[in-house]
Amino acid sequence: MKKLNICIDIDGTITDPYYWLNYANNYFNLKVSEEDINSYEISKVLGIEEKEYLKFYEELKFDIHRKQELREDVKNVLNKLFKNNNIYFVTARDKSLELLTNLYLKQNKIPFDDVFVLGTHNKVPTARNLNCDIFIEDSYDNAIELSASGFKVLLIDTNYNRDPINNNIIRVYNWMEILENINKMSKEKEVI
Structure with missing residues (x-):
């Protein structure tokens, strides 16, 4: 049985935040x-x-x-996490990008259980439906909204999200830090 339900944004989170x-x-x-x-x-x-x-x-x-470039270590980390956890991509991308999004992830050999192309920045209902344990995000507003709804958030640092964070948000600077934090959370969940 897989341990954690990990929800992950795409643009700026697994990809270069300045791709555009x-x-x-x-x-x-x-x-x-x-x-x-x-x-x-x-x-x-x-x-x-x-x-x-x-x-x-x-x-x-x-x-x-x-043509978006992946962030450093993304594939390596996601391959490790996928072995023991559920990986769900939850993106605010427009619905017209659904097929392209799935193809992009497959062509880049990114492992995942499912992809949700929402067409909205309101990710809370999807996170609830997926029983999300941790959400990885680059949008400050999305991180605040998710954390206010009780979700733990790993906010990957960018120039555009450096406002103050709350106790449900952990600021991370790269995908190796994301792996460390998720491994720690996974061990804590085993103890409970």
């Missing part, structure tokens, strides 16, 4: 750097109207998400 930056800089003829990305709201970072950002994203979303 070159596309945006080229499209809008800008020179925004990774250091400039201090907000999850991309239009705000780029200094453009939301509708301009949405037009850009609609035009390029398939290309952007198809």
